[in-house]
Amino acid sequence: MTQDELWAQLSAAAPKAQKIDAGVKGYLTVKLAGEDLVKAVTWLKQHGFDYLDMITAVDYSSPVEVKGFVFDPNPNHFLPEGATPQIEAPTKTPGFTYRDAMEVVYCLSSLKDRLKVFIKVEVPRAAASVQSLVALFKAADWQEREVFDLLGVRFEGHPNLSKILTPEFIQGHPLRKDYVHVPDKFD
Amino acid sequence: MTDTLHAPPPEDIKTDEMFINLGPQHPSTHGVLRVGLTISGEMITKAVPDVGYLHRGTEKLAEVRGYHHCVVLTDRWDYVAAMPNNLVFCLATEKLFNYQVPERAQYIRTIMCEMNRIASHLLFFGTYGIDIGAFTPFLYAFRERELVLDLFEQICGARLTYNYIRIGGVMVDVDDKWVAKCREFLEYFKPRLKEYETLLSYNPIFMDRTQTVGIISKEDAMTWGLSGPNLRGSGIDYDARKFEPYAAYDKVKFDVPLGKTGSCWDRYNCRVQEMYQSVSIVEQCFEQMKPGDFMAKGVAKVPKAPIGEAYAHVEGARGNLGIYLVSDGGQSPFRMHVRAPSFINLAILQESLVGKKVADVIAILGSIDIVLGEVDR
Numbered sequence: 001m002t003q004d005e006l007w008a009q010l011s012a013a014a015p016k017a018q019k020i021d022a023g024v025k026g027y028l029t030v031k032l033a034g035e036d037l038v039k040a041v042t043w044l045k046q047h048g049f050d051y052l053d054m055i056t057a058v059d060y061s062s063p064v065e066v067k068g069f070v071f072d073p074n075p076n077h078f079l080p081e082g083a084t085p086q087i088e089a090p091t092k093t094p095g096f097t098y099r100d101a102m103e104v105v106y107c108l109s110s111l112k113d114r115l116k117v118f119i120k121v122e123v124p125r126a127a128a129s130v131q132s133l134v135a136l137f138k139a140a141d142w143q144e145r146e147v148f149d150l151l152g153v154r155f156e157g158h159p160n161l162s163k164i165l166t167p168e169f170i171q172g173h174p175l176r177k178d179y180v181h182v183p184d185k186f187d
Numbered sequence: 188m189t190d191t192l193h194a195p196p197p198e199d200i201k202t203d204e205m206f207i208n209l210g211p212q213h214p215s216t217h218g219v220l221r222v223g224l225t226i227s228g229e230m231i232t233k234a235v236p237d238v239g240y241l242h243r244g245t246e247k248l249a250e251v252r253g254y255h256h257c258v259v260l261t262d263r264w265d266y267v268a269a270m271p272n273n274l275v276f277c278l279a280t281e282k283l284f285n286y287q288v289p290e291r292a293q294y295i296r297t298i299m300c301e302m303n304r305i306a307s308h309l310l311f312f313g314t315y316g317i318d319i320g321a322f323t324p325f326l327y328a329f330r331e332r333e334l335v336l337d338l339f340e341q342i343c344g345a346r347l348t349y350n351y352i353r354i355g356g357v358m359v360d361v362d363d364k365w366v367a368k369c370r371e372f373l374e375y376f377k378p379r380l381k382e383y384e385t386l387l388s389y390n391p392i393f394m395d396r397t398q399t400v401g402i403i404s405k406e407d408a409m410t411w412g413l414s415g416p417n418l419r420g421s422g423i424d425y426d427a428r429k430f431e432p433y434a435a436y437d438k439v440k441f442d443v444p445l446g447k448t449g450s451c452w453d454r455y456n457c458r459v460q461e462m463y464q465s466v467s468i469v470e471q472c473f474e475q476m477k478p479g480d481f482m483a484k485g486v487a488k489v490p491k492a493p494i495g496e497a498y499a500h501v502e503g504a505r506g507n508l509g510i511y512l513v514s515d516g517g518q519s520p521f522r523m524h525v526r527a528p529s530f531i532n533l534a535i536l537q538e539s540l541v542g543k544k545v546a547d548v549i550a551i552l553g554s555i556d557i558v559l560g561e562v563d564r
Contacts, residue, residue, distance in 0.1 A: 022496075023496060025496065026282065029496075051412065053412070053526060054509055054511065056511055056526075058513050058521075063515070064247075064251060068247065069248075090251060090517050091517070093494075096516055105524075107498070111424070111425050111430075138410045138412075138534070138538075139412025139531055141534055165563060
C-alpha cells in the first residue's frame with residue numbers, strides 16, 4: 001500500500017476526514033472530527049496499522065509564556081542591572097494561525113507496509129476532550145495520561161486518567177502555552 | 188513433605204496482602220523508579236509503576252531555546268546512549284529546514300550511533316548480570332565500555348553527553364588516528380563478545396532464571412507499543428533502521444536479530460546479537476567512507492525554521508525514538524514532543540508483573556532496560 005492508496009481507502013471509510021497537505025513532512029496527515037476518531041482508528045487497525053506509535057498534543061493559542069519557567073529571564077547574574085535579557089520571549093510570527101484550540105496528534109504504523117499515518121483531532125482549549133484509545137491499543141494508556149498531565153486534554157473512557165509525570169502539587173498543565181508557574185515549597 | 192508447603196494456611200492464621208515499595212532508591216531500578224507492589228505471599232497481585240521523579244520538562248525548555256541549543260537538551264534524555272538522541276533531533280530539524288547532509292557526515296553519524304549502541308548494550312549486559320546475581324560479567328562489560336567512552340571522549344570531549352551530532356552534520360571530522368584506534372577496538376572487542384556469551388548467555392543458572400520468565404507474547408508487545416529489543420525479542424521485525432533508513436543505514440548490510448518466545452532471555456540475547464551487528468556496521472562504514480565535508484553548507488547560526496511540522500524517528504539503543512516538531516516560523520520550536528521508548532516500554536510492567544513471583548520482578552524489570560532520564564524527560 002502506498003500513501004495515496006491508503007488515503008483513497010481511508011477517505012472512503014471515513015468520509016469526513018480531511019487530508020492536510022501542509023501536515024507532517026513526508027507522511028500522510030489526516031484531520032478528523034472528534035466523533036470519528038475511534039471509528040477511523042478501528043478501521044486503520046483492521047487494515048494493518050496495528051501499532052500505535054505516539055500520542056501527543058499541541059496548544060496553538062499563542063507563543064509560549066515565559067512566566068511558565070521558574071527562572072528569571074536573565075539568569076546570568078554577572079551582567080549589570082538592566083542588561084539585555086539573555087532569553088528572549090518568543091513572539092508571534094506572521095503567517096502562522098494561532099487559534100484558541102489544541103490538536104491531539106496520533107501516529108500509527110503499519111509494520112507490513114512500512115507506512116506511518118498521522119491523525120489530528122482539533123479540540124477547543126477550554127473543553128479539551130477526545131475519546132480514549134485504550135480499548136484499541138494499550139500503548140495509549142500512559143501516553144494519554146502524559147498528554148492529560150502536561151496539556152490537560154481529557155480522554156473519555158480512560159480507566160485511570162491521572163497525573164503521571166508532574167508531582168501532585170503542580171497546578172495547571174505545564175505544556176499549555178499560557179501556563180504560569182505557581183511558586184511552591186521548592187521555590 | 189513438599190505437599191504441606193502448598194496446603195492452604197490453617198484457618199486460625201490471618202493472611203493478608205502486603206504492599207511493598209520497590210524504589211525509588213533501589214540499585215536494580217537503574218535510577219529513580221518506584222514500583223508499588225501488592226503481594227500475596229510470593230505472588231504479585233498488583234504492580235503500579237510510579238514515574239516522574241526525574242521530570243525536567245525538556246519539551247517545555249525547548250520552546251524558548253534555539254534549534255542549536257535544543258541539541259544540548261537531547262543528551263539528557265537517554266544519557267547512556269546520547270548519540271541517537273542527538274541524531275533524531277537533528278534529523279527532524281533537517282527535515283524541517285530541508286538541509287542536505289554530506290555523505291561523510293552520514294557515515295560518521297552511523298558509526299557513532301552504533302558505537303553508542305555497543306556501549307549502551309554493554310551497560311545492559313553488565314547490570315542485567317548483577318540483577319540476576321552474576322557479578323563478574325559486569326566488570327568485563329565495563330572494561331570494554333570504558334574503551335568506547337574513551338573513543339567518544341577523544342572525538343568530542345564528553346563521555347556521556349556528547350552534543351556531537353549537530354544540525355547539518357557533525358561537530359568535527361574523524362581523523363585517521365581515531366579511525367585506527369576505533370578499528371583496533373573492534374578487533375579487540377570481537378573475541379571479547381564471544382567470551383561474554385560463554386560467561387553469561389548460556390550459563391545454566393542464568394538461563395533458568397530468564398528463559399521462562401517474563402514472557403511477552405507478540406500480541407501484547409504490539410498493543411503495548413513496545414519497541415527496540417523488547418519488541419524484537421517477541422519476534423516482531425520492527426527496526427527503524429530498516430523501516431525508514433536514515434543516515435547511512437541503507438548502504439550497509441546487517442541483520443535484525445529476533446527472539447522466539449519473548450522471554451527475558453530472548454530480549455537479553457537480542458541485545459547481545461545486536462552488538463555483533465553493530466561491530467559489522469561500523470566496519471562496513473569504515474570501508475565505504477570517503478573523504479569529504481562533514482557539515483552541510485549554509486546552516487544558519489540562529490536558524491528561523493519555516494512554518495511546518497516534521498517527524499523523525501531512529502532506532503535508539505532502547506527502541507524507536509521519535510521527535511515531533513512543530514514550527515511557527517520562530518527561532519525556537521513551537522512544540523517538540525519526544526516519543527520516548529523507555530517510557531512506553533515501561534508501561535507494560537503493570538500487566539506483565541501480575542501473577543509473577545517477587546524474585547522475578549528484577550529479572551523482568553532489568554530485561555526491559557529502561558533509562559529513567561528518558562522515561563521522565
